[in-house]
Amino acid sequence: MLGYIAKRTALILPVVLGVCVIVFVLIHLIPGDPAMVMLGQDASPEEVARLRSAMGLDRPLAVQLGSFLLRLAHGDLGVSIFQGEPVSRLVLKQLPATCELAVASMLIAVLIAVPLGVISAVKQHSLVDVASMGFAQLGVSMPVFWLGVLLILNFSLRWGLLPSVGRGKPFLEGLAVLLRTGDYLPLADSLRHLTMPALTLGLTTAALITRMVRSSMLEVLHQDYVRTARAKGAPERAVIYRHALRNALLPVVTIVGMQFGALLGGAVVTETVFAWPGIGRLAITAISQRDFPLVQGCVLVVALVFSLLNLAVDVSYTLIDPRVRHGIAQRQ
């Protein structure tokens, strides 16, 4: 088992490196560079060329890639061209906001999707099933920005319940204050700001997961061992949750992991609508300014997070499904 994890962890390095190299080449190949963006519309082509050469952007791409990789090997992500701050610091500053939103959204999604999916599978073709599949269809097809704006118009504008935009106090900071002093206002501020963006992302993600839980459950419910469980007189609740759901979870965990990775990679649209200061917006700004080091930094972190999540999902298979565990043991 440990050997499996070690092997998988070792594979992360070439994946992340590969992503970095591909992105490096792509971002350098598309037209436009930071020198031009920096000097703006007023600069002459000669001035831009001068700055381009001063920034070392006129060197062959292979040379630039080499020096980038060399710095990366030393753990140096460089300095953002436009913000003048170390890339690592900028990315780490935005990462908590992204994590907070991703965790909250995923929590909402799972809390809605798992019960809903199970119920619609157990009561297939019932009213609940039709309604939940209707919700899933709606959630999958509804554009995120539209849902976001809709929530803002109702919760902020019409009912004045929640702040329309921005991030309040960091959640953990609010929680710490509550535990230390008993003052609940910072945590409330954090939750009030978090509610709408998390709902927006959570509902659309829930829609996807609900469908997955339902179809996976339906498949499992028709298996022999479920019939056997019922036949031996196990209570229906135990049949569904202990025997069926646990076996149905494998594909669900995969999709949850992938979705979680996508959320952590930055939900750009939601972050833009709710002015949420996450890593997605940082990356988009960096790309539109051709801030090469910052783009690389964002991509590196996202690729790393994605790879680690994938690993976590694979490891969790072995916890959920003993067959996988044994399979690994046999292969080894």
Add this chain to the structure above:
Amino acid sequence: MRKNKLVLATALVLVLVTMAGCRGSSSGPSAPASEPRQELRVGLDVDAGTADPRLARDTSARRVVDLVFNGLVWLDPELKPQPALATSWRQIDPTTWEFTLREGVKFHDGSELTAEDVKYTYDTLLDPAFKAPYRSLYAPIKEVIALDKYHVRFVLSQPYAPLLSYLDMGIVPRAAAQAAGDSFGTKPIGTGPFKLVKWEKNNRIEFEAFPDYWGGVPKLEKVTFLIIPDNTVRAAALEAGDVDLIHSPLSAQDIPRLQANPKLKVEKTNALGFTYVSFNCADPILKDVRVRRALAHLIDKKTISSTIYQGMDTPGKSPLVPAMWAYSDEIKDPEYDPARAREFLAQAGWKDTDGDGVLDRGGKKLTISLKTHSEDPNRIQVVEFLQNEFRKAGIEATVETTEWPTFRDAVQKGDYQLAVLGWLALVDPDRAMYNQFHSRGASNDGKYSNPRVDELLEKGRATTDIEERKKIYREAAQIVVDEVAYAVILYQGYVVAYNQKVSGFQIHPNASFASLARVTIK
């Protein structure tokens, strides 16, 4: 089962805390009911790139600089230079200007403003290694000399009339800026009415009143810029009371709703910018002025203004915009007239010889590509609208929309036929015309060239008499309009919407926030 109860209880506590927060915040836990808190929250579309006035490039950076810094002069809403850090100035000869500084002005770090700071600010700005985006505007400055503590002299390499209009750039303290190096852009120190106290990138910038401000302590204790990228959401945040003031860019569709809201005030003025079609005069098809004129006659500016921009931006004519002192309504531009367009095209030899509905010449079809950038949805609509008009006139028109750096790269390299883009912050007619239309102009993307225009633009720079300059620029503007180097589609409007409780805000064509020093919350 117990696990379920735990989850339910946690959820209930979180909901209760959230709801409690709603009540807590709406009643304003710390503010006494009688005196409103003197805090202004402003919604901006993008984060500022820097707070260093010498490097300020985007409009948000310039709004930050408005609060934190002062220039030697400030431009009033009529764009006339008024005393700021300089109390007076005189022109000794055509290439020498002398400024007397205000005495006893304090920077936010407590140090006093001297002529050395002014010299340092302009010396660094002019140093190519400093990478200042607007360096070219100051290029005619040969030397800045600190004569004594309160007197500074600008020596120019040639007479340069627009100089005063550009001297509103913020003065930085030499010692602090040198010590801070690159970090000065995030921890600025100026002489302005507000100190920048906190900057969370992509989220918010917080300012506090500077008690030693030379212009008197600002009434507002705190100003917060909140970065809200989406135009409609920014408008909703204003309506919901989450911000107190927003300004252009705004979606035209949101403005009637804001105007109808009794809690809000919406003000509009002519901005110092225009939206235009750049014609690549070096292009084999477009180098024929008759083709350019024909295309100009196919641009229905009125419809573009009234439908796409819903009247927020008005139909344009020339690079001299209405907010400029050189503006003239008498400049004649090619009007929307498809019949005339066809005549011009026929004169240039473009006729539909094979009856397929597309004009051709020498066996080649007339194809025109229109480019713009994807960041501005209105401009995308403009190019699509023009594509349709061109097609109706028998031109095979294509549209290419890419994000700004790619688009700008293509335009700068001359890799385009027609491109829709805009100019902003045109505080002087020289700023709107010299770089754009002089054959050696830095931003003459379309390679337009006319010796008479070159001569006029040189003369406009060297002449200080404002009436004389008006004549010069109007003549030059009429020529570039006639020869269709640009087709100015729209004069940009500048809209500010704010809560009725905000009092004392003065709208400025250059979008300046300088009046926040006098704003109060009722």
